[in-house]
Amino acid sequence: MAHIGNGTEYGLHCLLLLARPLAEPASSRDLAELQGISTSFLAKIFPKLERAGIVKASAGIRGGYQLARPAEQITVLDVVDAIEGPKPLFDCQQIRGGCTIFEGKPPAWMTRGVCGIHAVMLRAEKLMRDELARTTIRDLADGVASKAPPGFGMQIENWFADRVNVRSEARLAVVTGPRPRRKADDE
Amino acid sequence: MAHIGNGTEYGLHCLLLLARPLAEPASSRDLAELQGISTSFLAKIFPKLERAGIVKASAGIRGGYQLARPAEQITVLDVVDAIEGPKPLFDCQQIRGGCTIFEGKPPAWMTRGVCGIHAVMLRAEKLMRDELARTTIRDLADGVASKAPPGFGMQIENWFADRVNVRSEARLAVVTGPRPRRKADDE
Numbered sequence: 488m489a490h491i492g493n494g495t496e497y498g499l500h501c502l503l504l505l506a507r508p509l510a511e512p513a514s515s516r517d518l519a520e521l522q523g524i525s526t527s528f529l530a531k532i533f534p535k536l537e538r539a540g541i542v543k544a545s546a547g548i549r550g551g552y553q554l555a556r557p558a559e560q561i562t563v564l565d566v567v568d569a570i571e572g573p574k575p576l577f578d579c580q581q582i583r584g585g586c587t588i589f590e591g592k593p594p595a596w597m598t599r600g601v602c603g604i605h606a607v608m609l610r611a612e613k614l615m616r617d618e619l620a621r622t623t624i625r626d627l628a629d630g631v632a633s634k635a636p637p638g639f640g641m642q643i644e645n646w647f648a649d650r651v652n653v654r655s656e657a658r659l660a661v662v663t664g665p666r667p668r669r670k671a672d673d674e
Numbered sequence: 675m676a677h678i679g680n681g682t683e684y685g686l687h688c689l690l691l692l693a694r695p696l697a698e699p700a701s702s703r704d705l706a707e708l709q710g711i712s713t714s715f716l717a718k719i720f721p722k723l724e725r726a727g728i729v730k731a732s733a734g735i736r737g738g739y740q741l742a743r744p745a746e747q748i749t750v751l752d753v754v755d756a757i758e759g760p761k762p763l764f765d766c767q768q769i770r771g772g773c774t775i776f777e778g779k780p781p782a783w784m785t786r787g788v789c790g791i792h793a794v795m796l797r798a799e800k801l802m803r804d805e806l807a808r809t810t811i812r813d814l815a816d817g818v819a820s821k822a823p824p825g826f827g828m829q830i831e832n833w834f835a836d837r838v839n840v841r842s843e844a845r846l847a848v849v850t851g852p853r854p855r856r857k858a859d860d861e
Binding site for chain 2: 488489490491492493495496497499500503520521522523524563574575576577578579580582583585586587588596597599603604607608610611612614615616617618619622626627630631634635636642643646
């Protein structure tokens with residue numbers, strides 16, 4: 488499995504859709520269905536983004552998610568860390584101290600500082616993380632917008648608005664119940 | 675689990691021990707026992723290093739592994755690739771083409787070029803890999819040598835030589851069998 492998994496990929500694509508504020512918050516179900524991805528998987532990702540202060544949730548039939556801060560203040564690294572959690576590139580097992588020649592008492596010269604192998608991995612990880620921190624959700628959204636034809640953003644907005652309206656009307660029908668039978672119906 | 679796992683860590687530590695050529699090739703069992711790591715796990719790692727042309731094997735009671743090329747020509751990245759295999763940082767699922775608005779026919783503007791999210795991941799991965807390619811087994815071995823007291827290298831060499839000798843003598847005893855009973859023994 489890749490170090491940065493599908494959860495992060497799905498999360499980033501959703502945040503792209505939220506970068507341009509929608510008329511109403513988007514539900515994770517709608518975000519999943521628009522993109523043809525698993526609704527149950529996405530439902531587990533949004534609470535992680537919420538805990539990290541990347542999105543905020545609102546409840547109710549017209550509730551859903553929106554960005555908790557401007558898209559230019561959310562980096563790809565923020566999203567990776569929120570969804571992947573603490574996941575080092577390399578997890579040093581301190582092999583150097585276990586050399587049998589030391590008979591369980593590794594000398595100070597051997598265990599001083601970071602192991603040379605670990606140090607290389609930490610340098611590589613830092614460069615990787617620095618690069619992920621250089622790009623924001625705004626940058627990514629601008630990249631899509633620069634390729635998209637005029638009106639694509641509005642098309643997306645309308646799709647979400649339609650979904651919210653359909654859901655609200657369906658809920659209203661449940662609350663008010665079916666049309667009552669009238670005497671004329673039996674005639 | 676970390677992206678770069680224990681197998682690579684064990685492999686790198688072993689290659690460090692082989693950087694200064696030993697009198698005879700080292701068996702993976704001896705390399706494991708010297709370092710207090712799993713012999714069965716290490717036995718699975720060395721064939722990967724051999725297939726990648728990093729070590730070469732020799733058979734027989736005094737056989738084992740040695741570097742297949744000079745330590746300054748083996749980078750940390752070579753070892754990571756040999757042991758981890760093809761393992762991208764991020765495995766793009768092409769989410770962008772699945773948007774339901776496109777009804778299964780994503781337009782050319784959407785699928786042109788690399789996805790912006792994938793592009794960020796590829797840049798981060800390249801920086802990580804470039805850094806891993808900058809350090810060689812020679813650099814790592816020099817780092818240990820610069821900290822170690824005089825005579826440590828020789829201590830390691832002697833440990834391996836003792837093991838080979840003990841094994842050869844044990845094998846000799848098996849081949850020649852127990853000392854034959856002589857008439858005098860019964861007297």
